[in-house]
Every structure is written in C-alpha cells, then in structure tokens.
Amino acid sequence: MIGLVDGNNFFVSCERIFDPSLEGKPVAVLSNNDGCCISRSNEFKALQIPMGTPYFQLRRVIKKYGLEFRSSNYALYGDISRRIIAVLHEFVPQVEQYSIDEAFIYPALPAETDFHAFGSRIRETLRRWIGVPCGVGFAPTKTLAKIANHIGKKSSSGVFVMPDDPQGILRRTPVSEVWGVGRRLALKLESMGIHTAFDLASRDLPELKRRFSVLLAQTALELRGERCIAAEDPSELSQSISCSRSFGHPVTAFEDLEESVAVYTARAAEKLRKEKQRAAGANIYFQLYPENRHLLLSSTVTSTTVAFEHPTDDTAQMMKAIRPKLRGIFVPGRRYKKSGVLFFGLESGENAPRDLFAPDSEKNNAGLFSVVDQINAKYGRGTLFTLGEGTTKSWQMKRSLLSPDYTTSWDQLLKVK
Amino acid sequence: MAKKEKSKELPPLMAAPAVCGFPSPAEQYVESPLDLNELLVKKAAATFFVRAVGDSMTGAGIRNGDILVVDRSLEAVDGAIVIAAVDNEFTVKYFRKRGSDILLEPANAAFKSIRFAEGMELRIFGVVTACIHQFR
Numbered sequence: 389m390i391g392l393v394d395g396n397n398f399f400v401s402c403e404r405i406f407d408p409s410l411e412g413k414p415v416a417v418l419s420n421n422d423g424c425c426i427s428r429s430n431e432f433k434a435l436q437i438p439m440g441t442p443y444f445q446l447r448r449v450i451k452k453y454g455l456e457f458r459s460s461n462y463a464l465y466g467d468i469s470r471r472i473i474a475v476l477h478e479f480v481p482q483v484e485q486y487s488i489d490e491a492f493i494y495p496a497l498p499a500e501t502d503f504h505a506f507g508s509r510i511r512e513t514l515r516r517w518i519g520v521p522c523g524v525g526f527a528p529t530k531t532l533a534k535i536a537n538h539i540g541k542k543s544s545s546g547v548f549v550m551p552d553d554p555q556g557i558l559r560r561t562p563v564s565e566v567w568g569v570g571r572r573l574a575l576k577l578e579s580m581g582i583h584t585a586f587d588l589a590s591r592d593l594p595e596l597k598r599r600f601s602v603l604l605a606q607t608a609l610e611l612r613g614e615r616c617i618a619a620e621d622p623s624e625l626s627q628s629i630s631c632s633r634s635f636g637h638p639v640t641a642f643e644d645l646e647e648s649v650a651v652y653t654a655r656a657a658e659k660l661r662k663e664k665q666r667a668a669g670a671n672i673y674f675q676l677y678p679e680n681r682h683l684l685l686s687s688t689v690t691s692t693t694v695a696f697e698h699p700t701d702d703t704a705q706m707m708k709a710i711r712p713k714l715r716g717i718f719v720p721g722r723r724y725k726k727s728g729v730l731f732f733g734l735e736s737g738e739n740a741p742r743d744l745f746a747p748d749s750e751k752n753n754a755g756l757f758s759v760v761d762q763i764n765a766k767y768g769r770g771t772l773f774t775l776g777e778g779t780t781k782s783w784q785m786k787r788s789l790l791s792p793d794y795t796t797s798w799d800q801l802l803k804v805k
Numbered sequence: 806m807a808k809k810e811k812s813k814e815l816p817p818l819m820a821a822p823a824v825c826g827f828p829s830p831a832e833q834y835v836e837s838p839l840d841l842n843e844l845l846v847k848k849a850a851a852t853f854f855v856r857a858v859g860d861s862m863t864g865a866g867i868r869n870g871d872i873l874v875v876d877r878s879l880e881a882v883d884g885a886i887v888i889a890a891v892d893n894e895f896t897v898k899y900f901r902k903r904g905s906d907i908l909l910e911p912a913n914a915a916f917k918s919i920r921f922a923e924g925m926e927l928r929i930f931g932v933v934t935a936c937i938h939q940f941r
Contacts, residue, residue, distance in 0.1 A: 802895060804873065
C-alpha cells in the first residue's frame with residue numbers, strides 16, 4: 389500500500405497553530421506581495437470566494453464577512469512541513485515529499501494490516517504533536533492514493549482506504565481530478581467521452597499512448613491498480629520542484645552532502661526557469677542510517693528550512709541562502725543514506741506581481757554578480773551590493789499582514805503570559 | 806544562542822579537561838561534544854520554543870523573558886506546566902485536575918486561577934519541559 393498524507397488548508401492551518409483567534413473564522417493566506425488568496429480555511433471556502441481571488445477585490449468586504457488575511461510566511465510553513473516529514477519517518481521507513489503539504493508514504497506492513505487505523509494514528513499524532521489537521525489516503529498506487537486522500541480529507545475520520553474493487557469510486561471521480569490530468573487535457577478527454585477516472589482506466593492503452601502520451605497510459609494503468617510511477621520518480625507528472633536520491637553507498641563527508649544539495653538545487657532552478665517560476669524557499673533533508681551506538685539523535689532525519697529573501701530562480705542566490713544552513717543539520721560521524729531538497733512557494737514569474745525591489749534579472753548579470761561576490765568575499769559581506777537590496781531593509785517585499793517567524797527566529801517566539 | 810536550525814553549531818561544552826598523551830588515530834572514536842538539544846529536546850518534531858511574558862509563574866521559576874521548551878507530544882498530567890489558549894491568547898500555567906474540573910493555576914499569589922468546568926473547551930498547546938533563563 390502507498391499512502392498520501394496532506395495538510396488541510398495547509399498555510400492557514402500553520403497560521404492557526406500559533407494564533408487561536410483565527411479558529412472558526414474565514415481566513416486566507418495571500419501570495420507574495422499580498423497578491424491573491426492561495427490558501428483558504430473551510431469558513432473562507434464556504435463564502436464561495438475562489439482560490440486566486442486578488443486581495444484588493446476583497447478589501448471592501450473584510451468587515452462584512454469578518455475576513456482574516458495573512459501574508460505568506462514561508463519560513464513558518466517550511467518549518468512545519470519539515471516537522472510533518474520528521475513525524476512520518478517515525479511511522480514508515482520511506483517518505484517521499486511531493487510538495488510542501490503532501491507526502492507519499494510507503495509503510496512496510498503486511499497487506500492485512502488495518503490501514504484505516506494506521507492512518508488514523510498518523511493523523512492524530514500530526515494533530516497533537518504539530519497541530520495541523522491532515523488527510524490520509526491509502527491505495528495500491530500513487531494515482532489511486534491521490535484519489536483516496538481526496539475522499540479521506542472530506543470524510544469525518546480524515547482517512548480513506550481504497551477498497552479492493554475501486555470501480556464504484558472511479559466512476560464517481562471526474563477525470564479532471566485524476567493526478568496528472570490538467571485542465572486542458574481534461575477538456576480534450578471529455579470531448580472524447582472520457583468523463584470519469586473509470587472511463588480513463590478502461591480505455592485502450594495503445595490508443596492513449598498514441599493520441600496523448602506514455603504518461604497518460606501509465607496513469608490509466610495506475611488507476612487499474614498497477615504500479616507504474618515509482619518512488620523518487622522524477623517524471624514530468626511531479627508538479628512540485630523536489631529532488632531526492634538515495635546514495636549508492638553510505639556517505640559520511642559533509643562535502644559530499646553539500647555537493648548533492650548543490651546539484652539538486654541547480655537542477656531545480658533549471659526546471660523553475662524553464663517553467664518561468666520562482667521559489668520562495670526550500671527545505672533540505674538528510675536521511676541517516678539508524679545507529680544505536682549512542683543516540684545523538686533519535687530521529688533518522690535531520691532537516692532545515694530556508695526562506696529566500698526574494699522569490700528566485702537563480703541557483704547562486706539559492707545556494708547562498710542554503711549553504712550556511714547545511715552545517716547545522718550535519719551530524720559528524722554518522723552515515724548518510726539520502727539527501728533531498730524541496731522548493732516551495734512557487735509562483736509564476738509572469739503572473740506574480742512584480743517585486744520592484746527584487747534583485748533584477750540575475751541571470752543576465754551573472755558576470756557582474758560573480759565579480760560582486762568576489763569583492764564581497766575579499767572585503768566582507770555587504771561591501772558591494774545592489775541598490776535593489778536597499779541600504780535599509782525597508783524595501784522588502786510587501787507583506788503587511790505577516791505573522792512572526794515563530795519557529796525560526798529567537799526574537800519572534802510566541803509570547804505566553 | 807544561535808538560531809534553532811543551526812543548533813548543531815552551538816559551542817561545545819567542555820566536558821573533559823585537556824589530556825596529555827598521544828592523539829587518537831581512530832577519529833571515529835572521538836566523543837561528540839555535548840549538545841544542549843540532546844538534553845532539552847526529546848522529540849524535535851514536536852518541540853517548540855516560546856517566550857514567557859509577565860510574572861504569573863515566578864513561583865515555578867519562570868520569569869519574564871525566559872524561553873520555555875514546549876513538547877507537544879506529552880500528555881498534560883496533573884501538576885504539569887502547560888501552555889494553553891485562553892481568550893485567544895496563550896498562557897503558561899500549572900495544569901490541575903480538580904474532580905471533573907480543570908484548573909489553570911498561576912504560581913504567583915497576585916494572579917487568579919482559571920477554572921474549566923466539564924464540557925468547556927480547553928485547548929492545550931503543549932507541556933513545558935524546561936525553562937531557559939539567560940543572565941546576559
């Protein structure tokens with residue numbers, strides 16, 4: 389069985405951990421520069437305000453509906469996401485993070501296990517230990533697990549296990565809700581009479597391959613219960629920007645880990661540029677071989693969260709922020725199994741509101757930046773800087789409704805009376 | 806203290822005096838420096854740091870400005886110090902069971918206890934396991 393765990397209304401749920409006044413209210417988190425709604429509480433959804441609604445359009449009705457808004461706080465969301473992954477590692481041997489709020493889990497349990505009870509235990513632990521409500525779905529394949537998770541999230545228990553014969557469920561699942569089927573593809577499929585997941589699953593595979601792609605044929609197979617999408621599969625299906633690999637042999641040197649992170653970061657940045665997107669931050673993981681010698685760390689995963697100063701697609705900018713953090717999650721003397729990087733807070737560079745003061749066109753300035761970096765390395769950080777960075781930090785991205793960095797900054801800790 | 810995620814960079818506490826003799830050739834046997842995280846944080850994923858504000862718990866050794874280590878994985882038992890949400894604010898108090906009621910009790914005579922009768926919702930954030938008081 390493969391499980392999919394995801395945080396409900398994740399960004400809003402992160403905000404609620406530290407702010408009880410948001411409970412029961414219509415809350416939305418805004419994109420960078422307070423652009424539009426990117427995460428909504430159930431109460432907010434109930435007002436029929438769609439995802440992506442610009443903030444300025446809602447200003448007039450804030451009082452009327454008692455709306456609450458928060459600027460996106462990726463340092464906080466990244467840290468909570470990191471904690472969720474750490475907890476999942478206590479339940480299963482293999483966790484594959486898919487996005488900031490979703491992870492596939494691979495339990496090493498016999499088929500006759502009560503997966504509903506297992507999922508409930510995971511869910512309850514995440515709620516108590518971290519404070520985020522999650523949905524859990526189990527199924528034989530990733531594509532089916534996505535559907536199971538979707539159903540679980542809407543049920544009162546929050547957990548759903550795909551029955552042995554999923555036909556009834558697939559008949560009720562619109563094809564547009566199948567993992568990997570985008571809006572445009574769904575329209576095309578519907579024009580061919582493929583309306584539900586069941587329609588897609590029962591379609592002739594060579595035909596799907598010929599008329600669409602190998603990927604869609606794989607999706608159809610997955611819906612039939614046949615595993616096609618492997619763990620750590622860097623297939624195009626993956627919409628998140630993440631990269632993780634198990635090492636061929638145990639790695640012990642910090643430099644090797646650092647290099648693996650640099651390689652993943654470069655790869656992810658390339659993908660971001662190709663898709664004209666920028667990332668607001670990243671989580672970095674090292675997975676360790678368990679060692680009983682003396683328990684320096686009980687967990688077999690160490691991780692850290694990095695929030696970039698500005699959303700970026702520039703490898704150098706990313707590594708500049710990531711590199712200083714890596715030492716902090718390196719435990720000397722241990723053997724490492726795997727490393728991983730997940731980028732989050734992805735926004736399309738075209739649609740995102742322009743950040744006037746973001747360092748401009750970093751790529752075109754590659755030569756310039758390397759000179760600047762050299763001078764700064766020689767004479768100290770900040771000797772040369774772009775005016776875009778500002779002489780005071782008052783020109784930061786507009787985040788007027790930002791919550792404190794409760795978990796990543798000593799001077800912004802939650803206050804208790 | 807450094808930032809939390811940099812915690813492995815904390816300066817090592819010197820546990821052993823300098824020892825004369827040959828340096829060990831077997832580097833893997835070198836003892837790791839003492840790590841405050843090992844002492845204070847049992848469940849990293851469920852542990853949060855918060856800052857105490859005010860004087861309601863001075864009797865328990867918690868003073869204004871102290872950093873509290875809060876473990877959300879622990880059950881609140883009678884006599885524990887907990888962080889709870891009261892009137893949309895977080896408060897640190899003793900958790901006391903009084904029959905079917907729950908009392909959030911300060912450790913300072915100038916403050917009043919808060920009583921939660923059966924059926925009233927009490928949201929516990931976590932259990933306080935340590936208090937960090939810095940002198941400079």
